[in-house]
Amino acid sequence: xxxSPMMTRxxxxxxxxxxxxxxxxACSSEEPPNPFDGxxxxxxxxxxAQKVEAGELPELAERLPAEPKVVEVHEGPxxxxxxxxxxxxxxxxxxxxxxxxxxxxxxxxxxxDGAEPSLAAEFSKNDTNTEFTFVLREGLKWxxxxxxxxxxxxxxxxxxxxxxxxxxxxxFWFSDGEDRPTIETPDELTIIFRxxxxxxxxxxxxxxxAVSHQFLKPAHYLKQFHPDHTDPAEVDAATAAAGFDSWxxxxxxxxxxxxxxxxxxxGAFMVTSPAxxxxxxxxxxxxxxYWKVDGExxxxxxxxxxxxxxxxxxxxxxxxxNGDLNFQGHNLGYGSAQVFLQNEETNAFRMLRWRNDATLxxxxxxxxxxxxxxxxxFLEPDFRAALSLGIDRDDMNTTxxxxxxxxxxxxPTDASEYYLEGTGQRNLEHDVDQANALLDGLGLALxxxxxxxxxxxxxxELVLAYVDSTAGVxxxxxxxxxxxxxQEIGIGLSLRPVxxxxxxxxxxxxxxxxxxxxxxxxxFDMEPVWLIPTGSNSHSAPxxxxxxxxxxxxxxxxxxxxxxxxxxxxxxRSAETDEARLEAGHAIVTQHDEKMYAIGLLALPxxxxxxxDDMRGVRDDEPKLSFYYGREGITKPEQISFTAAS
Amino acid sequence: MLRFTLxxxxxxxxxxxIISIISFFIIQLPPGDFLTTQIAALEAQGExxxxxxxxxxxxxxxxxxxxxxxxxxxISNIVLHGDFGLSFQYQRPVADLISERLGLTVLLGLAxxxxxxxxxxxxxxxSAIRQHxxxxxxxxxxxxxxxxxxxxLAALALAxxxxxxxxxxxxxxxxxxxxxxxxxxxxxxDLLEHLWIPVVVIALAGTAGIIRTTRANMLDELHKPxxxxxxxxxxxxxxTIRKYPLRIALNPxxxxxxxxxxxxxxxxxxxxxxLALGTTGPLLLGSLRSQDMYLAGGIILIIAVLTVIGTFISxxxxxxxxxRVRFGKA
Numbered sequence: 001x002x003x004s005p006m007m008t009r010x011x012x013x014x015x016x017x018x019x020x021x022x023x024x025x026a027c028s029s030e031e032p033p034n035p036f037d038g039x040x041x042x043x044x045x046x047x048x049a050q051k052v053e054a055g056e057l058p059e060l061a062e063r064l065p066a067e068p069k070v071v072e073v074h075e076g077p078x079x080x081x082x083x084x085x086x087x088x089x090x091x092x093x094x095x096x097x098x099x100x101x102x103x104x105x106x107x108x109x110x111x112x113d114g115a116e117p118s119l120a121a122e123f124s125k126n127d128t129n130t131e132f133t134f135v136l137r138e139g140l141k142w143x144x145x146x147x148x149x150x151x152x153x154x155x156x157x158x159x160x161x162x163x164x165x166x167x168x169x170x171x172f173w174f175s176d177g178e179d180r181p182t183i184e185t186p187d188e189l190t191i192i193f194r195x196x197x198x199x200x201x202x203x204x205x206x207x208x209x210a211v212s213h214q215f216l217k218p219a220h221y222l223k224q225f226h227p228d229h230t231d232p233a234e235v236d237a238a239t240a241a242a243g244f245d246s247w248x249x250x251x252x253x254x255x256x257x258x259x260x261x262x263x264x265x266x267g268a269f270m271v272t273s274p275a276x277x278x279x280x281x282x283x284x285x286x287x288x289x290y291w292k293v294d295g296e297x298x299x300x301x302x303x304x305x306x307x308x309x310x311x312x313x314x315x316x317x318x319x320x321x322n323g324d325l326n327f328q329g330h331n332l333g334y335g336s337a338q339v340f341l342q343n344e345e346t347n348a349f350r351m352l353r354w355r356n357d358a359t360l361x362x363x364x365x366x367x368x369x370x371x372x373x374x375x376x377x378f379l380e381p382d383f384r385a386a387l388s389l390g391i392d393r394d395d396m397n398t399t400x401x402x403x404x405x406x407x408x409x410x411x412p413t414d415a416s417e418y419y420l421e422g423t424g425q426r427n428l429e430h431d432v433d434q435a436n437a438l439l440d441g442l443g444l445a446l447x448x449x450x451x452x453x454x455x456x457x458x459x460x461e462l463v464l465a466y467v468d469s470t471a472g473v474x475x476x477x478x479x480x481x482x483x484x485x486x487q488e489i490g491i492g493l494s495l496r497p498v499x500x501x502x503x504x505x506x507x508x509x510x511x512x513x514x515x516x517x518x519x520x521x522x523x524f525d526m527e528p529v530w531l532i533p534t535g536s537n538s539h540s541a542p543x544x545x546x547x548x549x550x551x552x553x554x555x556x557x558x559x560x561x562x563x564x565x566x567x568x569x570x571x572x573r574s575a576e577t578d579e580a581r582l583e584a585g586h587a588i589v590t591q592h593d594e595k596m597y598a599i600g601l602l603a604l605p606x607x608x609x610x611x612x613d614d615m616r617g618v619r620d621d622e623p624k625l626s627f628y629y630g631r632e633g634i635t636k637p638e639q640i641s642f643t644a645a646s
Numbered sequence: 647m648l649r650f651t652l653x654x655x656x657x658x659x660x661x662x663x664i665i666s667i668i669s670f671f672i673i674q675l676p677p678g679d680f681l682t683t684q685i686a687a688l689e690a691q692g693e694x695x696x697x698x699x700x701x702x703x704x705x706x707x708x709x710x711x712x713x714x715x716x717x718x719x720x721i722s723n724i725v726l727h728g729d730f731g732l733s734f735q736y737q738r739p740v741a742d743l744i745s746e747r748l749g750l751t752v753l754l755g756l757a758x759x760x761x762x763x764x765x766x767x768x769x770x771x772x773s774a775i776r777q778h779x780x781x782x783x784x785x786x787x788x789x790x791x792x793x794x795x796x797x798x799l800a801a802l803a804l805a806x807x808x809x810x811x812x813x814x815x816x817x818x819x820x821x822x823x824x825x826x827x828x829x830x831x832x833x834x835x836d837l838l839e840h841l842w843i844p845v846v847v848i849a850l851a852g853t854a855g856i857i858r859t860t861r862a863n864m865l866d867e868l869h870k871p872x873x874x875x876x877x878x879x880x881x882x883x884x885x886t887i888r889k890y891p892l893r894i895a896l897n898p899x900x901x902x903x904x905x906x907x908x909x910x911x912x913x914x915x916x917x918x919x920x921l922a923l924g925t926t927g928p929l930l931l932g933s934l935r936s937q938d939m940y941l942a943g944g945i946i947l948i949i950a951v952l953t954v955i956g957t958f959i960s961x962x963x964x965x966x967x968x969x970r971v972r973f974g975k976a
Contacts (some may be wrong), residue, residue: 085822091932092735169701243732243739253737273826276736278746278924280818281825307822311922314802318809324822501937504682537685537700 008456030256037289045080046297048288058145060299065139068293071639072110074617075293076301079643084326084491086308087316091275095330096282096308097213099633101267104212105134105191106203110636112629113417115207116568119266119291120191127196128576132206136189141289142264146220149183149323155219157183157193159226160255166248172534173201173211173526178575205527209630217255223291225251229555258282262311268292268301268638275310282308292638301507302617302641313471320610327618327640328632329609329625331352333471336441337608339577350611356417357608358520360409361473361481363387363464363599366512368543368556370534373456375512377557381595384437388427388599389435390489396481396602400473409600410531411592415624416522418585423593424600435489444490452490461492463508466516468497472601479516508542519598523628525572525585527535531592532569533562540597565591614643650965658954665950670717673939673946680734680937720943733941735933739943739954748911751925754844754918755910761849762856769853770860771892774868777861785857793854798916800847806890808843818922830972844921848914860895867891904959908952921957 042049051057057355086096090644100546107118108493118125129176140148141213160166171181176199184192193202216498226245227237237248255266258508259274275282284306292300311319319325321343329352329480340351365378365387377383388409397405411424438629444452450459470475476497483493493514500505506512517539526532529538538545538557546555559565568587575581592598607625609632611618617640627633664705681703704710711719723729730740769789773782818825819840824833867873868891874885913927926945933941 021809060808092737138892168705243729251730256737261735276743278750278818279825280924281822283826305826309818309825309922310918311818314920315805315922318805322809490647497677501679501683504685508682518655 004060017383017397035629043297045282045286045302045304047286047304049127049318050300055516063141063145063289064299065141065291066295067137068291068299069118069137071292071294071300071636073294073639074619074635076616077296077298078617078639079644080298080302080641080644081304082302082463083305083307084303084640085324086328087311087319087325087331088312089310090330091280091310091318092258094256095308095631096284097258097269097271098209099269099330099631100201100306100637101212101265101269101284101287101631102319103216103266104206104209105215106212107209108207108590108634112623112634115203115374115534123203126538129200129202130576132193132202133357134191136191137191138290140266140291141221142218142266143270143287143289144221144264145289146218146264148216148218148266149188150191152217152219153189153215153557154183155223156215156217157181158357159228159563160217161215166251172528173205173208177570196361198574198576200573200578200581200586200616207243208526208628209633210627213257213267218264219401220263221262222251222255223277225254226309258586260480267293269303269306275308277594280310284308290638294639296396301638308417320349321347321611323349325610326612326615327610327632327637329466329607330565332608332610334604335470335606340608348614349610352609352611352618352620353606354609355622356604357415357522357624357626359472359607360406360408360410360519360520360521360603361475361478361601362519362599363479363518363601364515364517364519364539365599366510366515367541367597368510368545368558369513370510370543373454373458374462377442377454380442380562382442383597384596386489387440387486387491388433388596389429389438390484390491391430391482391599391601392430393428393602394430396478398438399481400477401602401605403472404605406603406605407600408603409444409596410519410521410595410598411589412522412524417582418522418525418589420589420593424588424593426593426596428600430485432488439489446490449549451488459492461494462513463494463496464516465496465498465501465503465512467500472604475516478601481564504537504591507542508537510536510546515539519600520626524588524624526628528569528573531588531597532565533558534566534569561591561595616641616643647965651962654958654961658958661954662951665954666721666947667717669946669950670720670939670943671713673934673942674713674716676937678940679704681709682938689834716939720940724944724947731942732943733933733938735936735938735941740941743929744944744948747924747926747929750923751927752910754841754848754853754914754923754925757841757845758848758852759906759910760812761845762852765849766853766856767860770773770857771864771887774859774864775887776862777865782861783969787814789854789857792850794850797847797851797914798920799844800851801920806849819924842901844914844917844923845919856899859898863895864891867894901964902962904956904963905953907956907959911949911952 002079002324007295026113043112044052048057057063057135067565082101088096096404104118106115106123108114109116110168115123119136121132121137123136125132136148136150142148161170161174164181174181176195179196181193181195184194186192195202199265205503206215206236225247226535227235232247232471235247235250239245241245242250244253245531245606254260255263255429257263261271261274264270265287268287269284270287271282272285273279273281273283286301286304289416290300292441296298313331316328317329317333317339320328321336321339337351340349365384367375367378369375369378393407395402397407405433407428409410409426409428411420412418413424438445439452441556443455447453454460464482466475466479470476476495479495480495483495486493505517519530519539520527529536533541533545533548536542536546539557541562543556544558544566548555548566565588568591572581572584572588575584606622609625616634619635623629623634625634681700685700720731723731728741730744733743736743748946766789771786773785776782818882819837820833821836821840826834827833836908870891873886873890876890877883881889914925915927915931916926917923919931922928930945932938933945
């Protein structure tokens, strides 16, 4: 368990009259006082009640907004207190905050199928998806007690998002493709965003926990680091003193909610000690001004704090197996699922099986290959179909995942609103004859050595670049099997496991034949590059991606069918209605299904999520562990709690 | 001696300059840069970074500049202002990152070094005077086994045993309740509880070399006439060994003592990484993997400087002990 002796003392201090007497008698009988007792009936955590008593914090009523957001508690009202233990791989990964302390004007519903009010009590948009109006709750406050108003959003949009020094080029999640938004704030609570072109995805991005918080910056704190609001000489001096070269670097550093404990936040937890310190452990504490309550009006979150330690993969898996991690899905290896199951009972935790859309291992032929012969081949649907038919997925599944894996092509699954019945099932069977017939039909003659020849007479030898990894489906093993299967259809495959950095470089330089990668597809609209070549980071066609991203100035001009795909994407993004957006999305899915631009192999059956037995409120209905939904955040962590110690 | 010292110092300066250039160059050799590494890491988790955004970040970090511009900016700041630059990954000054890890690193390094010596020196002496007897064989076998088992494997095995049989949590030098707490008696105890695994693993692996050197040197000396004379004069055996052959046998040992200075600082990269210790070792490995060039460059430069200084000290010690070295005749 994770309460420190400190907590017990704290709890003792805040006990009111009768409760104190009860505790004192308990103490005299030499039993340790139960830190959760004080929570009965109290509307706030004992930890905060103590601060109120000491005069360090205003009363709860003054800290909450006029109408706090009421959260439906998953397994009934919880008790206050306790520190949740977590671990992560990368020190700079702010995933703990986007999962456990997400904030946005809107947020995903419990079913994760749409938006519901969050910081904004009301939301409306015009008929053409160009104007979005939000009305904030009255009396919201930052974690330092300062009021949160529309002025903070005006500052964020005008001085950060529209500023070409802080953000030289607008990312796709807040530009309509051409322009950045403008903002109007008629009063303290009302905010109107305007785009020049329809932006169908704005509402979704306002729910996306890794994006939504970027619109919420504390103007009262950050203005001192911004030369438009503070004497530039002063800002420069502070920048130099902190060791940065330019003010925007220092501004970004001060604005980082994961590494700067001084930056006020709106989420359920705030960082009190960052992970990039020597201990390698971040400490998070509850935000005393958090604006959500449970059905009985008790201020959330139930937990008092979170500790996140930066560890290696082996250490994280061992810790999870030891029951040391209270609630963790992200950064847990599937390969250790067996170890988790073996230790569940002895170490008092359980392993849940969540869905993870991003584990489908796939092979992407480079449709914008620099070599014309290969490019023409890769753009030939029959060639891709033959490659797919030449793979024995059932054999791979049995060998690597004990037959538990999921076999499909990389298009959205039934968990996505873009799902179309019957898609993603093409060319999955192992049919060597059919594959050979297709290849023969393309005029790829079989040489005497059993290898096919390219139309220009050279041997058909393809190179597959991938990053060796055993975190999901083991890539090295999987591609070695593909290598063997393709021998039967006369296609030579060389494997080229590369360093992650080189892998990224090869793609942006458009210098690869085949790319081996895992492909998320359910929420492709929020990150289109997986299915549509929107940038030079595309896995299927970086050349076309660059052409699209630079408006035709650089890269390669795509053929008509890829232009059609890109056209559907433009239609999706700039759709004026949800119907039009879904229609465009379905066109993309249909095209992907029919043309099969990427070859899907095998996906993990589930994502292991460990939860210790003393936790309540974690959903067990197999939700998705997905970046777009805040990973563990999909279970609304402000409402999870420790069961009262018995 | 003075001339020798000056001559050595003159050698040190160009060596350091060349080392700094080479280390900065090597860090930049792999394809890509810090940002491409970041993208790769994001994609492994199903996220992506807009290429336009990437270009902007590249300009912000000054990553695209030519090698000599970057090198000059880096080294002049270090020499003139003691400023090692900013770590991309941690977004904090490199000097701060290193200095806050220095205490534990030196503690781990010293504890390891002392344990190595305490085990290896007596073991070497015993295996020499009991040559070809049971004690000699046992010590030699154990020493070689400790040398041959990869450190990280031993660390993982001990960590697993700790987890499996003692329910100890894996990774880090502190338990959860002490990790961000101020120093206290309990925290020190907690530290010791975690410190023994890396110390034992690293120290044992280092014993074999010293055992063999000590054993060989002792064997050379044990049969020399002056030892026989001492015995003949009736000195007790223990005193004979301690006062005569052991002192001579320690000579090469003393002259290489300076080499341990950098190893105290680098905090044993692999074991420390496996066990997630807050020392400079994992910091170095992480920075090399993510191409966090100022952080990696800073650490490598410090290690290189310490190596040069350590060698310099060894040279002086050796010169003090052996006149042949001083006059360039050896």
